[in-house]
Amino acid sequence: MEAFAALLDALVYTRSRNAKLKLLADYLRDTPDPDRGWALAALTDGLDFPAVKSSTIRNLLTERIDPVLWTLSREYVGDSAETASLLWPEPAEAPSPPTVSEAVDALSRMTRANVMVELPKLLDRLDANGRYALLKLATGAMRIGISARLAKTAFAQAFDVAVEDVEEHWHGQTPPYAPLFDWAAHGAEPPNSDDLPLFRPFMLAHGLEDTEVDLADYAAEWKWDGIRVQVVRAGGETRVYSRSGDDISATFPEVAEALHIDGVLDGELLVRGAHQGGEEGGAASFNALQQRLGRKTVSKKMREEYPAFVRLYDVLILEGQDLRPLPWSQRRAALEALLPRLPADRFDISTVIPAADFADLSAIRERARDDAIEGVMLKRRDSPYVAGRKTGLWYKWKRDPLLIDCVLMYAQRGSGKRSSFYSDYTFGCWDGDPDTGAELLPVGKAYFGFTDEELKWLDRHVRNHTVGRFGPVRETDKSLVFEVAFDSVHASKRHKSGVAMRFPRISRIRADKPAHEADRIETLRALIRD
Numbered sequence: 022m023e024a025f026a027a028l029l030d031a032l033v034y035t036r037s038r039n040a041k042l043k044l045l046a047d048y049l050r051d052t053p054d055p056d057r058g059w060a061l062a063a064l065t066d067g068l069d070f071p072a073v074k075s076s077t078i079r080n081l082l083t084e085r086i087d088p089v090l091w092t093l094s095r096e097y098v099g100d101s102a103e104t105a106s107l108l109w110p111e112p113a114e115a116p117s118p119p120t121v122s123e124a125v126d127a128l129s130r131m132t133r134a135n136v137m138v139e140l141p142k143l144l145d146r147l148d149a150n151g152r153y154a155l156l157k158l159a160t161g162a163m164r165i166g167i168s169a170r171l172a173k174t175a176f177a178q179a180f181d182v183a184v185e186d187v188e189e190h191w192h193g194q195t196p197p198y199a200p201l202f203d204w205a206a207h208g209a210e211p212p213n214s215d216d217l218p219l220f221r222p223f224m225l226a227h228g229l230e231d232t233e234v235d236l237a238d239y240a241a242e243w244k245w246d247g248i249r250v251q252v253v254r255a256g257g258e259t260r261v262y263s264r265s266g267d268d269i270s271a272t273f274p275e276v277a278e279a280l281h282i283d284g285v286l287d288g289e290l291l292v293r294g295a296h297q298g299g300e301e302g303g304a305a306s307f308n309a310l311q312q313r314l315g316r317k318t319v320s321k322k323m324r325e326e327y328p329a330f331v332r333l334y335d336v337l338i339l340e341g342q343d344l345r346p347l348p349w350s351q352r353r354a355a356l357e358a359l360l361p362r363l364p365a366d367r368f369d370i371s372t373v374i375p376a377a378d379f380a381d382l383s384a385i386r387e388r389a390r391d392d393a394i395e396g397v398m399l400k401r402r403d404s405p406y407v408a409g410r411k412t413g414l415w416y417k418w419k420r421d422p423l424l425i426d427c428v429l430m431y432a433q434r435g436s437g438k439r440s441s442f443y444s445d446y447t448f449g450c451w452d453g454d455p456d457t458g459a460e461l462l463p464v465g466k467a468y469f470g471f472t473d474e475e476l477k478w479l480d481r482h483v484r485n486h487t488v489g490r491f492g493p494v495r496e497t498d499k500s501l502v503f504e505v506a507f508d509s510v511h512a513s514k515r516h517k518s519g520v521a522m523r524f525p526r527i528s529r530i531r532a533d534k535p536a537h538e539a540d541r542i543e544t545l546r547a548l549i550r551d
Contacts, residue, residue: 502534502539510546
């Protein structure tokens with residue numbers, strides 16, 4: 022556990038991506054099984070201990086120290102695990118730290134009935150750094166800047182294997198990933214997953230930026246405004262995966278039920294109907310799809326009102342044949358030939374845009390805001406399907422973002438390395454004329470789009486302009502204007518303002534602009550696609 026605690030401590034204070042990779046690779050290479058497998062799972066959100074929640078930590082601490090001291094300390098530090106690790110009373114005996122495997126075993130056996138007795142026993146065996154690592158592992162709230170992709174890259178670096186192979190073999194394995202380590206570290210055969218409906222790594226695109234491509238070499242398709250999914254059937258079972266590899270089959274059962282041909286299909290999950298902008302029978306807006314997202318169970322009514330389907334982009338594997346090495350043009354032909362064999366109410370195909378040249382495509386893209394799309398995809402006709410982003414093969418040309426001026430209303434501390442900064446901002450627009458007493462109503466929240474230096478400036482602004490406190494939230498005076506970029510706006514009954522932005526981010530800090538000149542909600546409402 023000491024080595025894992027030291028790794029977490031080093032990762033928290035390391036900002037360089039290459040330095041993080043080296044720390045992770047060294048740990049994976051030097052740590053024995055199964056500790057390294059459990060640690061890898063913890064870092065990539067692969068562990069769950071239902072008995073240990075943030076409330077458990079709070080209850081344990083308030084039994085041992087003044088509850089007011091806990092509340093004030095937690096608010097100042099901004100992280101429950103760090104606060105608890107520092108405030109936990111030091112045991113009378115010298116620490117006897119468990120291994121990561123022992124800790125995982127003990128946490129797995131805890132229940133809500135015994136956690137208040139068993140968790141303190143573990144905490145008493147650790148110093149402050151070890152307690153922090155244990156609590157982070159137990160609650161799954163790492164937030165130390167380690168993505169699953171970075172962890173897989175570090176794994177590949179540790180054992181000198183291709184990250185594409187790691188991606189291919191990763192899914193279907195369970196912690197502590199013994200077959201994965203046997204393959205990479207000890208030269209065993211890779212895990213066999215031919216008969217399992219497993220996720221394969223997506224091929225991703227670079228932003229087009231100022232690049233102009235020749236449509237003789239590239240095909241153009243719409244980039245639809247849904248969620249990228251992979252529909253996989255093998256071994257008599259079908260699953261639907263999100264772009265992060267999460268199994269969302271239960272949320273969209275009608276899609277999983279519809280594929281009866283063995284294969285791996287890549288596409289955009291959408292819902293049909295005329296919900297806010299979609300043509301009847303076509304693709305509705307993302308706002309309609311949101312009604313289905315995140316649900317563990319889906320009612321018959323929900324399935325009828327928001328029927329899901331997949332607009333196919335590509336085919337990776339078909340009836341035992343791996344098509345990924347083939348050029349896009351051949352995979353596209355295979356996909357078009359497959360389409361008549363699929364249920365038409367659950368699958369269709371993203372059509373190729375018939376543009377004469379790049380200038381013609383640009384003009385077509387400018388009109389895209391009226392449709393349920395995000396922009397245009399450009400795919401090199403001879404490109405194989407390769408995991409990750411490869412320069413020159415696929416480009417995404419998203420529509421230009423919408424911009425609106427909003428007023429900062431509330432701020433909250435971030436997490437991880439931002440736990441000491443007010444970095445999460447809620448902003449609003451005027452509900453009428455501010456000069457005649459109109460109020461500000463919240464219209465969105467963002468926590469990125471600014472530099473580190475701007476973050477420091479914003480943190481000082483929040484601290485110096487606080488007019489109210491509501492738990493961890495600070496209310497600021499209504500003086501600072503943000504230029505907010507966003508992809509689209511939709512009507513929303515859940516928000517007092519009646520609108521909800523998609524992908525809002527801070528575009529500019531408009532310290533030069535008076536707050537009363539910020540935009541009104543009616544400006545946002547006018548941007549809703551009818």
